[in-house]
Amino acid sequence: MTVTLPRVSIIGLGPGGPDLVTSGTLAEIARVPVRFGRTRRHPAASVLGEASWFDGRYETAATMDEVYRQIADAVVEAACIEGEVLYAVPGAPAVAERTVQLLLAEDRVECTLHSAMSFLECAWTRLGVDPIATSVRVVDGHQFAADAAGERGPLLVCQCDSPLVLSEIKLAVEEWPEEPIVVLQRLGLPDEHVFEVSWADLDRDVAADHLTSIFIPQLASPVGFELQQFEELVRVLRDGCPWDAEQTSLSLRKYLLEECYELLEAIEAYEPETGEGAEEFCEELGDVLFQVFFHARIAAEDGWFTIADVARTVHDKLRARHPHVFDGSPVKDLAELAVNWHAAKASEKQRDSVFDGIPAELPALL
Template identity: 45%
Template sequence: MGVTIVGLGPGSFKHITLETWDILTGAGTLLLRTEKHPCVEVLKARGLGFTAFDHLYEQAEDFASLYRQIADKVIAEARRGEKIVYAVPGSPLVAEKTVELISSQAKAAGISLTIIPAMSFLEVLYTRLGVDPITGVTIVDAADLAALPPDLATGLIITQVYSRQVASEAKLTLMDYFGDEYQVTVVRNLGLPDEEIVKVMLFELDRLPVIDHLTSVYVPPRQARSKVFSLDPVVDVMARLRSPGGCVWDIEQTHLSLRRYIVEEVYEVLEAIELADGVKLCEELGDLLLQIVFHARVAEESGGFTMQDVVDTVTEKMVRRHPHVFGEITVRDAAEVVVNWDKIKKREKAGERTNVLDGIPIGLPSLMAAFKLQAKAAKVGFDWADIGPVWDKVAEELSELREAVALPEPRRSQRAEDELGDVLFAVVNLARFMGIEPETALNAANNKFRRRFSHIEAALAAQNRRWEDMDLAGLDVLWEEAKEKEAKE
């Protein structure tokens, strides 16, 4: 008592294996899932008797019940003590639901089961379309298309597209994934003399002249960006650059030597933001990220930390400092968020910072450092109550600068430098009261000057004039032109 399952191959009789042919010719009871297979006529011509289940196709309510009925009948025949050979189109283990059901029932009933390898239509399809399955292919019955994952990244082979109605339903489902004009390949009668391979747009899928039980559809993978975010590509590139045989310059760099580059990249990011240039901003953020990855790689090589440590540390910090998002604390507004942030940060740094002004990096640009020093002092009450006295302080420092400039040398140089520093420090304080970051404001002013000066330079070149040909009044006219041009943009 047992069942042997064989496959009749993709179509042509020549695709049946010698092992399968020996089993077919020696079968006591030969059962076919369907007679609708090109090589069945050859079986008849060579005198092989069989029973097919095609009559059940017309009686069954749906394919699920059809496949169950076929499996039940095969197992029933085996229970009588017969040695059953059950033959299916293609390969027994490719898109054959009846084989799955028979396997399950045979195991439960203690019936021996043997499945013989066979060639499926897939091997022919891979060859005809030049598809390498190792790159990833999803194979699905047309009836199961609704279960496709929304982020399908592989090529798709759809089997059992046996009628125009099935093709129409498949078309509607696929258009939700790929759009109406996504090109697919329809294959029919693969491996037979009248083999057909045609490329059509999805909206044309159900308009083909002939669609039958030997029709399948291949949908190529979408050329889309992965939705899974990963730093691996840039991390791997940096590891290669720093490895033996990599780039000599990159290998020689240290944390100290890289300082200037990370500062430069920050300012280039600021420039892109100032210009409202999305393409440039994307590029400059990439350059800034590269510097972070560079430092992480240098640290990893010395056993300090890794890029993953950098990501994990900042992630944990953000979760910890946003208890109103990741915890159960509630806040009324953004101001309270800042207050909570400062409290949490103070607790975290309690063991590291004993003085009020601790925690401000020595290497910060001077305007930024002044801003942070004043903000730190303000948190402990060393600040004016409103902006009025700040204006007065700026005026006072400007007056003292004028007095210093009027002094005779050598006292003038040192006093003027001191007083100019006080003026700048007072202006930073003014910016703080106005809610303006002075470093950003000055950077924007620098970029604005660069643009306007470039306009003057271009205008002189267009007029074939030299700088020495112009007086300040003439240059000022061109400067005003640049301002008017910016105002219109």
């Protein structure tokens, strides 16, 4: 016996106004009376006619992934009631649409994707770039640190819809590229805007909106793959694990202390000449690193600093404390190095004594 599943017809509204919506899409809209749209914030939204929209989900959900899952669930539930529904997304359904991927993975409904024009066709035209000949990779701005890991460019970064996203993209790259970045906004619309901006001004001079993408011709050095993956893992754990989600910097103190003591034990047991204990040493270093990333993640959620700020702060501090390495300042011996180090530290912290700033609860470890 053949079981007929509820159907979801998935269409794309194209990258711009109603003139870029395909005739096949218009025919499908006319055929299916029960219609849903992911967002009304699209210049061609009017072609959908009478429809239900999911813009309100963006205001109530805690994360973007939760928004997309709620939308997909709502579409599936409606299809199970109505038998068949239409679901419209910006651009093309198969390009940078998380809700579509969630719907295709559903076993409760049968999904049909209809071809549509995406923003990519407009982007290649405006850039004058052949994406195949130049091996351009398209990545999601919300996942730039993870998706662009190990890449040197060229990259077309879509969904750069807020200053925060642009700032995170900017800080994910250690060595900023000298070549200007091309900003593409509202392609295919009367107020289309294509211009260049320096990497330093990426999050300052760009008024980001939901139709903003950027083209990065080349990166001076690839985004650090392992650390970016690790940062993404910490974020996912924070969002998805109930225990991780309820932690605070204060509640993590005892775990940080435990990991530091375990690291000290691993150092004591490590034999650098034979390599004995190296695996344990590496593991304990990783556990302490997790604590650093976890605390930085919590601080980032509170709006104070990110792991990039942590790395940049210690980078700048160590560079300033090593003028003999970076500025060619002469130094006689290790004793003078130690004097200069403590002098620089006292100047930075505005301390009168080397004992200032030592935690009162510091145990006698050495």
